[in-house]
Amino acid sequence: xxxxxxxxxxxxxxxxxxxxxxxxxxxxxxxxxxxxxxxxxxxxxxxxxxxxxxxxxxxxxxxxxxxxxxxxxxxxxxxxxxxxxxxxxxxxxxxxxxxxxxxxxxxxxxxxxxxxxxxxxxxxxxxxxxxxxxxxxxxxxxxxxxxxxxxxxxxxxxxxxxx
Amino acid sequence: xxxxxxxxxxxxxxxxxxxxxxxxxxxxxxxxxxxxxxxxxxxxxxxxxxxxxxxxxxxxxxxxxxxxxxxxxxxxxxxxxxxxxxxxxxxxxxxxxxxxxxxxxxxxxxxxxxxxxxxxxxxxxxxxxxxxxxxxxxxxxxxxxxxxxxxxxxxxxxxxxxxxxxxxxxxxxxxxxxxxxxxxxxxxxxxxxxxxxxxxxxxxxxxxxxxxxxxxxxxxxxxxxxxxxxxxxxxxxxxxxxxxxxxxxxxxxxxxxxxxxxxxxxxxxxxxxxxxxxxxxxxxxxxxxxxxxxxxxxxxxxxxxxxxxxxxxxxxxxxxxxxxxxxxxxxxxxxxxxxxxxxxxxxxxxxxxxxxxxxxxxxxxxxxxxxxxxxxxxxxxxxxxxxxxxxxxxxxxxxxxxxxxxxxxxxxxxxxxxxxxxxxxxxxxxxxxxxxxxxxxxxxxxxxxxxxxxxxxxxxxxxxxxxxxxxxxxxxxxxxxxxxxxxxxxxxxxxxxxxxxxxxxxxxxxxxxxxxxxxxxxxxxxxxxxxxxxxxxxxxxxxxxxxxxxx
Numbered sequence: 001x002x003x004x005x006x007x008x009x010x011x012x013x014x015x016x017x018x019x020x021x022x023x024x025x026x027x028x029x030x031x032x033x034x035x036x037x038x039x040x041x042x043x044x045x046x047x048x049x050x051x052x053x054x055x056x057x058x059x060x061x062x063x064x065x066x067x068x069x070x071x072x073x074x075x076x077x078x079x080x081x082x083x084x085x086x087x088x089x090x091x092x093x094x095x096x097x098x099x100x101x102x103x104x105x106x107x108x109x110x111x112x113x114x115x116x117x118x119x120x121x122x123x124x125x126x127x128x129x130x131x132x133x134x135x136x137x138x139x140x141x142x143x144x145x146x147x148x149x150x151x152x153x154x155x156x157x158x159x160x161x162x163x
Numbered sequence: 164x165x166x167x168x169x170x171x172x173x174x175x176x177x178x179x180x181x182x183x184x185x186x187x188x189x190x191x192x193x194x195x196x197x198x199x200x201x202x203x204x205x206x207x208x209x210x211x212x213x214x215x216x217x218x219x220x221x222x223x224x225x226x227x228x229x230x231x232x233x234x235x236x237x238x239x240x241x242x243x244x245x246x247x248x249x250x251x252x253x254x255x256x257x258x259x260x261x262x263x264x265x266x267x268x269x270x271x272x273x274x275x276x277x278x279x280x281x282x283x284x285x286x287x288x289x290x291x292x293x294x295x296x297x298x299x300x301x302x303x304x305x306x307x308x309x310x311x312x313x314x315x316x317x318x319x320x321x322x323x324x325x326x327x328x329x330x331x332x333x334x335x336x337x338x339x340x341x342x343x344x345x346x347x348x349x350x351x352x353x354x355x356x357x358x359x360x361x362x363x364x365x366x367x368x369x370x371x372x373x374x375x376x377x378x379x380x381x382x383x384x385x386x387x388x389x390x391x392x393x394x395x396x397x398x399x400x401x402x403x404x405x406x407x408x409x410x411x412x413x414x415x416x417x418x419x420x421x422x423x424x425x426x427x428x429x430x431x432x433x434x435x436x437x438x439x440x441x442x443x444x445x446x447x448x449x450x451x452x453x454x455x456x457x458x459x460x461x462x463x464x465x466x467x468x469x470x471x472x473x474x475x476x477x478x479x480x481x482x483x484x485x486x487x488x489x490x491x492x493x494x495x496x497x498x499x500x501x502x503x504x505x506x507x508x509x510x511x512x513x514x515x516x517x518x519x520x521x522x523x524x525x526x527x528x529x530x531x532x533x534x535x536x537x538x539x540x541x542x543x544x545x546x547x548x549x550x551x552x553x554x555x556x557x558x559x560x561x562x563x564x565x566x567x568x569x570x571x572x573x574x575x576x577x578x579x580x581x582x583x584x585x586x587x588x589x590x591x592x593x594x595x596x597x598x599x600x601x602x603x604x605x606x607x608x609x610x611x612x613x614x615x616x617x618x619x620x621x622x623x624x625x626x627x628x629x630x631x632x633x634x635x636x637x638x639x640x641x642x643x644x645x646x647x648x649x650x651x652x653x654x655x656x657x658x659x660x661x662x663x664x665x666x667x668x669x670x671x672x673x674x675x676x677x678x679x680x681x682x683x684x685x686x687x688x689x690x691x692x693x694x695x696x697x698x699x700x701x702x703x704x705x706x707x708x709x710x711x712x713x714x
Contacts, residue, residue: 081201081284083324087401090321095436111185111202118320141181144174146314148441149321156170156314157448 004124004131006117007139014072018053030074033058036066044069053105056084060091067098075121077106086119093120094150110134114142118149164225164533165310165455167275174317175272178279182206183265190262205285205323207278208264212585215259218281219271221536223291223309223333224252226276228523228532233274235519241267246519248504248512250576250627251330252290252536253281257583279317284325286316286397292334292341293537296456297545299493302352303360305335307452308389311444315390322397326404327412329397330369332538333362342538342654344368344377345630347414348396351656353383361385366396366426367418368658370624375415376658380427386449390442395434399426459531459546464496468549471498481556483605484567489552498549500530501569502542502559507599510592511577512540521562529555539576539615541569571608572616572681573599576627580620580637581644587620589637589644590670594618597674602681611681614694615654630654632695633680634661635673646673650680650706651698662703664710676710683709 003012014028023029023043030051031043043050051072054060063070073092075085085104092098103123104116110128113135128134148155154163167175182202189199203209207218219234226234234254238246241263242256249255259267271277281288289312296304312331316322322329332343333350343349349365361383368377384392396414403421405411418426475482490499502522505511514522522542526534529551530544537543547555559565568574575598578584580591595618602608617631621638628634634649645667652661668676681694683706688697698706 081324082406083284083322084402084406086321086324087398090398109198111198112324115318115320115323137184141184142174142177142318144170144177145320146174146317147319147321150441156174157445159170160168160451161445161447 002126002128002131004126004135006122007132007135009132010123014049014051016053028071030072033062037062040066051101051103054085054088056082056088058088060088060096063092064096067092067096067100070100072101072103072123073098074103074105077104077108080107080109080112082107086115089116089119089121090149110138113138118145118147118151118153120149120151164227165222165306165452171314172272172275175275175277175279178206178277178318179265179268179272182268186261186265201283201324203264204283205280206264206268207281208259208261209282210585211257211583213583214257215261215264216583217256217259217264217267217278218249219254219256219276219278220281220288221252221254221276222313223289223295223306224293224536224538225291225295225306226534226536227274228526228534230274230276231519231523231526231534233270233276235516235523237267237270238519239516244517245513245515247510247579248514248536248540248542250538250540250578250625251288252293252538253288254536255579257579282328283323284327284329285323286319286325286329286331289313289316290330290332290341290346290538292336292339293535293543294340294490294499294545295335296458297492297494297497297499298336298338299491300338301336301493302354303335304453304456305333305350305352306456307449308350308362308386309333310452310455311390311449312393315393315442322401325397325401326406327409329400329414331393337656339654339656339658340537342627342630342658344656344658345370345374345627345654346377348393349377350389355383355385359385362389364392364396366430367415367423369413369415370627370629371413372410372622372624373416374624374629374660375419376660377415378418378423380423380430387444387446388438390444391437391440392430392434394442395430395437398433399429403429458494459533461494461497461546462548464548464550466495468496468552471549471552474553478553480567481553483609484556484565485552487567487571487605487609488569492546494546496549498547498552500544500547500552500555501537502544502564503566503569503574504541504564505568505574505599506563506566507573507603508596510579510582511575511595518562518564521558522564525555525558539570539574541574567605568608570613570615571605572602572611572614572633573605573608574615575599576615576617576631578619578621578625580618584620584625586623587637588622588639589620589646591618591620591626591637594635594637594646594670594673598677601674601678611685612693616677617652627654628652629660630658631661632693632698633677635677638667640667644670646670646676648673648676648680648710650703651695653695664703664707666711679709680706
């Protein structure tokens with residue numbers, strides 16, 4: 001697996017404890033929603049960054065009060081055809097004002113990076129050897145957007161009217 | 164009609180180039196068929212029984228003569244010289260080579276056309292009333308909002324991997340000609356008490372193996388808020404629609420299983436978060452698009468044409484065509500002319516490249532260079548001077564496109580069926596041809612009166628059989644093609660699903676069965692009743708008796 005932050009390959013600073021009985025002794029860790037809800041205080045007192053992994057049927061609003069304490073929210077794509085995480089990403093970014101790392105994990109198809117970027121993902125777990133090139137291609141393919149998604153890009157409508 | 168500005172054009176060109184690269188990667192083996200599949204589907208390319216099929220969008224059914232000529236040329240250069248108009252107001256080409264598809268998309272982009280999202284689990288081409296902008300019974304031109312929806316739904320980053328395909332239809336008239344109640348979302352324009360236009364929002368209609376008439380979840384949404392409301396519906400659907408079973412994945416199942424009330428509550432809750440936000444459409448944008456749909460340069464003419472009256476009196480065949488195939492226009496002296504692409508002996512909706520080019524010429528000569536595709540698989544010239552209607556008709560006669568069967572039993576909707584489609588269980592086209600031939604006599608068709616006969620070759624219902632006044636569904640029973648007969652369906656504002664008569668009929672008996680139904684109706688009908696009126700009054704029993712008791 002390669003971790004891509006926009007156009008760059010990065011090291012994964014987080015260990016995954018998803019589905020594990022106990023947490024690692026130290027270091028940055030990612031847990032699932034049930035683990036977070038059960039061990040919230042213990043996780044926060046570890047003194048290391050915490051991330052939460054959400055399955056597509058988890059409600060991101062369950063994290064509404066905790067988002068400022070989280071370093072990562074990872075949204076799972078169980079299959080590239082399962083588009084629920086796109087909505088969850090927008091809810092996190094646009095409605096819950098989440099500012100931290102939003103990571104796409106699971107079956108992340110290179111052809112989808114562009115859509116993921118637009119809904120607010122900034123880190124992508126991909127299988128490709130050539131992830132950087134794939135990112136370049138995905139970002140360069142389309143330059144016009146009709147939908148305002150809160151990613152700061154100007155839509156066709158805003159450009160038409162010089163806004 | 165709408166014309167692309169630099170942004171629209173750039174997007175469609177970018178998309179065509181993107182697909183060229185993706186196709187090259189597929190041909191080089193860098194993408195597997197499984198990985199390539201969603202990419203080609205979102206560009207309208209299906210793998211069918213015999214070849215690739217390309218579905219080209221005609222956004223809300225409106226096109227120019229220049230675009231139609233391009234379609235004709237593409238059908239000739241890249242296919243077998245004909246195309247098939249569909250119930251989704253699209254054109255399908257059935258014999259396409261994968262490696263040539265990028266060139267076709269480039270040619271389409273040159274006339275502001277594309278195949279984006281004409282298939283796949285995304286928001287499909289939005290369909291509309293074919294008389295939009297010219298019908299006398301219209302509140303306001305719905306094409307402005309159809310274009311807004313086209314832009315909003317194109318490459319939507321959040322809604323490109325929905326549980327299932329998603330179809331939106333809209334009408335600006337209370338008389339629904341766009342079957343909006345059997346779409347995932349149907350929109351009907353109304354005015355509120357303050358006189359402002361807005362839409363009634365109907366959700367969860369659909370055909371296929373579990374047909375439903377849609378439910379109204381909001382009586383009125385102001386036009387500037389339409390996209391925010393649509394986004395709320397789509398977000399609820401994208402998050403909660405079923406993904407465990409392809410056959411239960413459409414929004415109609417979510418609405419049905421959740422209950423209309425609870426579904427409405429969830430949409431309204433999401434809408435309160437989106438209302439007045441970035442999707443609110445500024446009035447100047449509505450005005451900008453509206454200007455493209457400004458009426459053409461109509462001449463000042465008397466309301467009724469003396470020439471037309473004389474020609475009708477002189478020529479009974481012309482008179483019959485005018486009576487059947489034209490519709491009142493809101494502009495005095497003009498008339499709407501329907502060209503039924505239902506010539507007996509041919510596949511409904513099939514048109515040759517030569518015919519397309521000829522019709523493009525006719526639209527230049529008679530209708531300001533524009534035309535429409537209808538969900539009943541016909542073409543419409545919307546702006547014909549009554550004085551010149553006879554001249555138009557004579558030209559159509561020469562093209563074999565002047566059959567006076569619009570909205571009659573010969574005006575059959577049929578899917579491509581087993582002759583083309585990988586999903587079909589039975590053939591549709593030969594059945595349609597046989598029924599059309601049996602009722603070829605236009606005098607007989609007119610005596611039978613308004614009647615919508617719809618045929619699907621499988622349960623997916625591309626031929627809208629559930630909402631035909633008479634519907635026929637082809638099924639496969641142990642290797643034999645059998646045809647189920649259904650009665651009483653309706654796709655209009657008083658939409659209803661048809662009832663099944665009973666056991667199916669063999670291919671060589673189905674036309675007789677249809678004739679029995681017609682004969683029974685003719686015996687039972689009261690003065691002025693249509694087939695649907697009579698069926699609604701007497702119910703299924705008398706038809707059932709005639710169909711099965713004699714046997």
